[in-house]
Amino acid sequence: MSESTTATLEAGTTTESQRTHISMQQALNRALDEILSADPKTVVFGEDCGQLGGVFRITDGLQAKHGESRVFDTPLAESGILGMSVGLAMAGFHPIPEVQFDGFAYPAINQIVCQIARMNYRSRGKLPMPITLRVPSFGGIRAPEHHGESLEALFAHVPGLKVVSPSDPHDAYHLLKYAASRPDPVIFMEPKSRYWQKGDVDTSDGGTLTGARIVRPGRHLTLVAWGAMVARCLQVAELAAEDGIDVEVLDLRWLKPIDAQALATSVGKTRRAVVVHEAPLTSGLGAEVAQLITQSCFDTLKAPVERVTGFDVPYPSGDLEDEYIPNIDRILLGIQRVLEYRRG
Amino acid sequence: MDSFLPAVAAADAAPLASEQLRELYSLMAAVRYLDTSAVAWQRQGIIPGYAPELGQEAAQVGSAYALDTARDFAFPTYREMGVARTMGVDMVAYMSTHKATWHGGMYDPLASRLAPIQAVVAGSVLHAVGWAHGQTLSEEPGVALSYFGDGASSQGDVHEAMNFAAVMKAPVVFFIQNNGWAISVPTERQVAGGSVAGRAAGYGIPGIQVDGNDVVAVYEATRDAFAHCRAGNGPVVVEAMTYRRGPHSTADDPGRYRSLDDERIDAGKDPLERLRERLLAVGAADEAFFAAAHEAARIEEELIRTGIEALGPRPGTEMFDFVFQETTPALENQATRWREESEHV
Ligand SMILES: Cc1ncc(C[n+]2csc(CCOP(=O)(O)OP(=O)(O)O)c2C)c(N)n1
Numbered sequence: 001m002s003e004s005t006t007a008t009l010e011a012g013t014t015t016e017s018q019r020t021h022i023s024m025q026q027a028l029n030r031a032l033d034e035i036l037s038a039d040p041k042t043v044v045f046g047e048d049c050g051q052l053g054g055v056f057r058i059t060d061g062l063q064a065k066h067g068e069s070r071v072f073d074t075p076l077a078e079s080g081i082l083g084m085s086v087g088l089a090m091a092g093f094h095p096i097p098e099v100q101f102d103g104f105a106y107p108a109i110n111q112i113v114c115q116i117a118r119m120n121y122r123s124r125g126k127l128p129m130p131i132t133l134r135v136p137s138f139g140g141i142r143a144p145e146h147h148g149e150s151l152e153a154l155f156a157h158v159p160g161l162k163v164v165s166p167s168d169p170h171d172a173y174h175l176l177k178y179a180a181s182r183p184d185p186v187i188f189m190e191p192k193s194r195y196w197q198k199g200d201v202d203t204s205d206g207g208t209l210t211g212a213r214i215v216r217p218g219r220h221l222t223l224v225a226w227g228a229m230v231a232r233c234l235q236v237a238e239l240a241a242e243d244g245i246d247v248e249v250l251d252l253r254w255l256k257p258i259d260a261q262a263l264a265t266s267v268g269k270t271r272r273a274v275v276v277h278e279a280p281l282t283s284g285l286g287a288e289v290a291q292l293i294t295q296s297c298f299d300t301l302k303a304p305v306e307r308v309t310g311f312d313v314p315y316p317s318g319d320l321e322d323e324y325i326p327n328i329d330r331i332l333l334g335i336q337r338v339l340e341y342r343r344g
Numbered sequence: 345m346d347s348f349l350p351a352v353a354a355a356d357a358a359p360l361a362s363e364q365l366r367e368l369y370s371l372m373a374a375v376r377y378l379d380t381s382a383v384a385w386q387r388q389g390i391i392p393g394y395a396p397e398l399g400q401e402a403a404q405v406g407s408a409y410a411l412d413t414a415r416d417f418a419f420p421t422y423r424e425m426g427v428a429r430t431m432g433v434d435m436v437a438y439m440s441t442h443k444a445t446w447h448g449g450m451y452d453p454l455a456s457r458l459a460p461i462q463a464v465v466a467g468s469v470l471h472a473v474g475w476a477h478g479q480t481l482s483e484e485p486g487v488a489l490s491y492f493g494d495g496a497s498s499q500g501d502v503h504e505a506m507n508f509a510a511v512m513k514a515p516v517v518f519f520i521q522n523n524g525w526a527i528s529v530p531t532e533r534q535v536a537g538g539s540v541a542g543r544a545a546g547y548g549i550p551g552i553q554v555d556g557n558d559v560v561a562v563y564e565a566t567r568d569a570f571a572h573c574r575a576g577n578g579p580v581v582v583e584a585m586t587y588r589r590g591p592h593s594t595a596d597d598p599g600r601y602r603s604l605d606d607e608r609i610d611a612g613k614d615p616l617e618r619l620r621e622r623l624l625a626v627g628a629a630d631e632a633f634f635a636a637a638h639e640a641a642r643i644e645e646e647l648i649r650t651g652i653e654a655l656g657p658r659p660g661t662e663m664f665d666f667v668f669q670e671t672t673p674a675l676e677n678q679a680t681r682w683r684e685e686s687e688h689v
Binding site: 095 | 417446447448450452453454459460462464467468469470471472473474475476477478479480481482488500501504505507508511662665666667668669670672673674675
């Protein structure tokens, strides 16, 4: 990224920003198209990824453009898809497999955890696994059972995997291209409830893609979120502002490795934090975030880090989904608990 | 059961020359010697554990002998020492996994064409399919050789692998060493229908069952399977019927599930002895040759043992070094903390 900017500047020209207003689905589709064009060793595959373009149409039109050997349908078997990715990576390819829905990553956990995550280690670095596993993730679309799960803590806990989740079309476009260019396995968690939301994408400048991102600066408190919860936290911040509470929203983006520095900087300034996630509370990533904040900001924190999360229940069906996913009221109450905290 | 490899297989391939038969014997003798010694090493405390393959020398040497390390790639489990030796893998590096030096062994998988040792049964069968499909995509002639056992064939991944390979016509040879046992469970309580090769028909793949104690038969079956794959006909299942004579691992007590008499009756004729008789019958070798082969095996074992004993523990930093190609700040911090604390102690 910076290299090309430098080259352009040296040539005495300025980079025109390339802005476009598209949905996250379109942004991901465009990113995949460009990745396939740029790297002949990239292969995109999964269930219904070919002619149909995926059930979410993320791979729409890619088979027609890049051919059936680059973009293909596999038999309906997740372990097969991920196990095959290992062999393809060993043969020098860059696999970008898709698991159709988050809940169907479970049948492939053995290959993900025991094979993909360990092959670089097992081979002492001789067999890197440049695999980007795309997982349509999280709830919010009133889908059937197993079609909306939050697996980030499970994946982030596994040594050898990296985990990222974009929250808007701009980041989706750039983070996917970035993830696919890396030599390590990345679990790319796409917030499916945000697939159709449009946003500005500057295709020429992704900014810094390695850490967290402040999506809204504020002074009184930091909301830490990722994926679909970022948009909700932005709504909450607007409402809180009406009451004179200036909320900073930090989009964590990388769930492994977590940008501990960004957490320290933001909460070091606001001195209060609430972590918001859809996943169940117990052993969720919120605990990890809270610990990182405690470690860097213990002396200045004005209240314990608060968590607003899903519950320790199997992901409920559509009718109860709104009760499960942190909603605006619950997040506001979380903010209130932190603001009203008094030392005993 | 029938072999139904189409005629495209290496029908025109020449029978093994005397020199090749002798080479097979030398390989099997080296493997036998090293295998028996490795069990002794464990008893002597040189290595903490080992998975013996006594009786499977013909299956391993014969199959690996059909492989071309210039273009093919083998995917082992944890019991393929004979395969590694036949492929010319650095045996100290191979044995280092049993020394508990490094999971996966210390050999370079890309250079040796042998994937790292791994312990999840059937874990690598799908890798073979993916690698083989990669050959198709890059229009290269390599064939993947996937090793697994009759017990592993109960895993869902084997079903997925065979189905994937058949659908994609991937050039992969599924090589099953049916050694009669999966730890304590005999094949008849592991494989419904009694034959893994028999299942191949259900995937539309040719399957062949071969006498796994006959190194020539194993070699020829594998060679034909490779020819079938290389001709673009997709995968083949080869099931070598053999017998694991010793324990499953150095921690196993086979006396709890079979008697020595059962073992003697079921194991059949020793594959090494069989080849020896064959060589003598066709006049391809004499006693001096056998004596020399065994002496070479003894010397080789000594060198490998010396190499293994000389392997010191790996530097602790390596624990952190190979997790990723691009390390993470958290991991760097943990490595730094580890360094400080281990120096402090
Ligand atoms: C998935 C899995 N489950 C259990 C084990 C423990 N285990 C190791 S070897 C083995 C038996 C395997 O039998 P088989 O596939 O026939 O191969 P063999 O050991 O006879 O060569 C078992 C149960 C394992 N390694 N992997």
